[in-house]
Amino acid sequence: MAAGKIFSEKDSKLALDVVQLVWANPFSGERIEIERRLLGLGSGSRLSMEEFSRLLELPAQLLDRGRRRLAEAGGKSASDFDIYQQIAFFELFHQFAPDFDRLINDAHERGSAGRRITFYDRFEKLLDYWVPAGLGGEYQGFPASRLFAVYFQVRRAYYHIVHYIVGESDAARQLRSRVWQSIFTHDMERYQRVLTERLGDVITLITGPSGSGKELVARGIGLSRFIPFDATNRQFEEDFVRAFYPVNLSALSTNLIESELFGHRKGAFTGALKDRKGYLETCGPYGTVFLDEIGETEVAIQVKLLRLLQTRVFSPIGDTESLHFRGKIMAATNRDLAEEIDSGRFREDFYFRLNADRIHTPSLKDILANNASELERLVGFIARRVAGPEGSSLTAEVCDFIRKEMPAEYPWPGNFRELEQCVRNVLIHGDYTAEEFHSKRKVPEWQRRFEQGEFTADELLSEYVTRLYKETPNYEALGRRLDLDRRTVKKYVKADS
Numbered sequence: 001m002a003a004g005k006i007f008s009e010k011d012s013k014l015a016l017d018v019v020q021l022v023w024a025n026p027f028s029g030e031r032i033e034i035e036r037r038l039l040g041l042g043s044g045s046r047l048s049m050e051e052f053s054r055l056l057e058l059p060a061q062l063l064d065r066g067r068r069r070l071a072e073a074g075g076k077s078a079s080d081f082d083i084y085q086q087i088a089f090f091e092l093f094h095q096f097a098p099d100f101d102r103l104i105n106d107a108h109e110r111g112s113a114g115r116r117i118t119f120y121d122r123f124e125k126l127l128d129y130w131v132p133a134g135l136g137g138e139y140q141g142f143p144a145s146r147l148f149a150v151y152f153q154v155r156r157a158y159y160h161i162v163h164y165i166v167g168e169s170d171a172a173r174q175l176r177s178r179v180w181q182s183i184f185t186h187d188m189e190r191y192q193r194v195l196t197e198r199l200g201d202v203i204t205l206i207t208g209p210s211g212s213g214k215e216l217v218a219r220g221i222g223l224s225r226f227i228p229f230d231a232t233n234r235q236f237e238e239d240f241v242r243a244f245y246p247v248n249l250s251a252l253s254t255n256l257i258e259s260e261l262f263g264h265r266k267g268a269f270t271g272a273l274k275d276r277k278g279y280l281e282t283c284g285p286y287g288t289v290f291l292d293e294i295g296e297t298e299v300a301i302q303v304k305l306l307r308l309l310q311t312r313v314f315s316p317i318g319d320t321e322s323l324h325f326r327g328k329i330m331a332a333t334n335r336d337l338a339e340e341i342d343s344g345r346f347r348e349d350f351y352f353r354l355n356a357d358r359i360h361t362p363s364l365k366d367i368l369a370n371n372a373s374e375l376e377r378l379v380g381f382i383a384r385r386v387a388g389p390e391g392s393s394l395t396a397e398v399c400d401f402i403r404k405e406m407p408a409e410y411p412w413p414g415n416f417r418e419l420e421q422c423v424r425n426v427l428i429h430g431d432y433t434a435e436e437f438h439s440k441r442k443v444p445e446w447q448r449r450f451e452q453g454e455f456t457a458d459e460l461l462s463e464y465v466t467r468l469y470k471e472t473p474n475y476e477a478l479g480r481r482l483d484l485d486r487r488t489v490k491k492y493v494k495a496d497s
C-alpha cells in the first residue's frame, strides 16, 4: 500500500513552516521572520505576547487534525510522519516549558537540582498520545528520555541567555544569538541528531573588555550543556547548577593554578598534607572548567594547558598516573591576544587551540554608541534587581543623575560592572564618582573660562569677590579680608548674588 499523508494539502505548507520554527535559533532575526510569516504578518519586529499566544495555537491545531488521520495515513510509514512528529515535539516542548522553568528556578534558589523529576511520567504520557508508542517507542531513533533531556537543555539555554544577557541593542541581540549557537551550533537539528554528546570537546574562548559580561556568558553556556536523563530512576545524570567550575587565573600563583586545576598527591610539595583533587578531576562529563583571565598566565602554564587541550589528559602534581578530562573547557580574557603573541607573552599554538569557538562581549560604550536609549533600559534592569519594588523610582533617579552630572560621552570604562556600581552608589549616597569619571566630571563654567584664559582682569576679580561674598555677605568685613575698600567690594559683587 502506498504511503499516505497525515496532513491535508492545505495543512502541509503550514506544517513545513512550523518545522522551520522548531529548529530556528530563538534569538535570530530569521526566527522573527518565520513567526511573522506563520501569522500572515509582513516583516517587522518581534511578536507581541498576544500574537505569540496565537502562534502557539497553530501547531496544536495542526496536530489535532493530523492525529485524526495518523492511523489512516499509515502511521510511521506516512510520507509526512517525520514532519508530524517534529510538530508534536514542538507542542510538547511548549506544554512542558513551565515545568522546566520551575525546575531551573528552584535549582538556582537551592543551589542544587538533584532530585527526582516528577513530571516525567506526564511527559511520556503526552508524548505517547501524540506519537503512540505502538509506532515503535522511538523518536527519530531515540528513546523518550533523550527527547526529555534535549528539552531540558533547550529550556536551560533559553533561561540563562534571557536572564544573563539583557538589553535590546543590536549588540545584545547578536550576543544572545551567538551564545545560542555556541550551545547548539547554527544547525540545531543536526545538533540534536548527532552532536549532543560531542560538543563538549569544543573549547570556547570569550574576549571582551573588563566588566562586559564574559564570566556571565561562560556561566550561561556552562549551565546549559546537554545532560542525559536516566528514565529508570527519573534523574538527570548531573546537577547542572554544580557543573560550572570557574578559576580566576590572575589571582593565583603558577603553583596554585596547577594545584587547583590538576590537583596534587600527598607530599608532592611542602604543605601538601593530603591528596587533593583538582577541578579537572572533579569536573564530570557534563561539567565545564572556566579559565578566566587566560591572558595573564605564565608561558609554563600555557604549555601545560596546551597539552591538556590537545590530549585531554593530565596528571596531578606528584603523580605519574594520567587522568582523562571529560568536561568542557572555556576561557576568557580582556587582553588583546594578538598583541600578547607579538610580544612573546602568549604562545601562538595555545591561542589557536583556544580559538575554536569565539565569542566577543561588546563594551558598554559600543552598545550605547548605536543605541542611546539602551542606557535607561540597562539601568532599569539593574535598579529592579537592586531595589526590587522601588526599581522604577531608582531608575529615574539614576538616569537623572547621569544626565545632569556626568559627561554626555562618558565612556564607562568599567562597562556593565561600573554601571552597577553607579546604580548602587546613587541608591546609597545619591552620588557617584569614579576615577575616570572624576577627571571628566563637568567642570564649572568659571573654572573652564579661567583655564581657557577667557576672563578680563575685571571679570576675574568680580567672579572671585562674588564667590567670597557668598561666604562673607558683608561688604565691610569682606573688604577687610581682601584688602579693598567697602565701595570697591560692592562694585565687584555681581548684582544677582
Ligand SMILES: Nc1ncnc2c1ncn2[C@@H]1O[C@H](COP(=O)(O)OP(=O)(O)OP(=O)(O)O)[C@@H](O)[C@H]1O
Pocket: 164, 165, 166, 208, 209, 210, 211, 212, 213, 214, 215, 216, 217, 292, 333, 334, 361, 416, 417, 420
Ligand atoms: N550583558 C550583561 N547583562 C547583564 N549583566 C551584565 C552584563 N554584562 C555584565 N553584567 C554584570 O556585570 C558584572 C560583571 O560581569 P562579568 O564578571 O561577567 O564581567 P567580565 O567581563 O567577566 O569581567 P572581568 O574581565 O573583569 O572578569 C556582573 O555583575 C554581571 O552581572
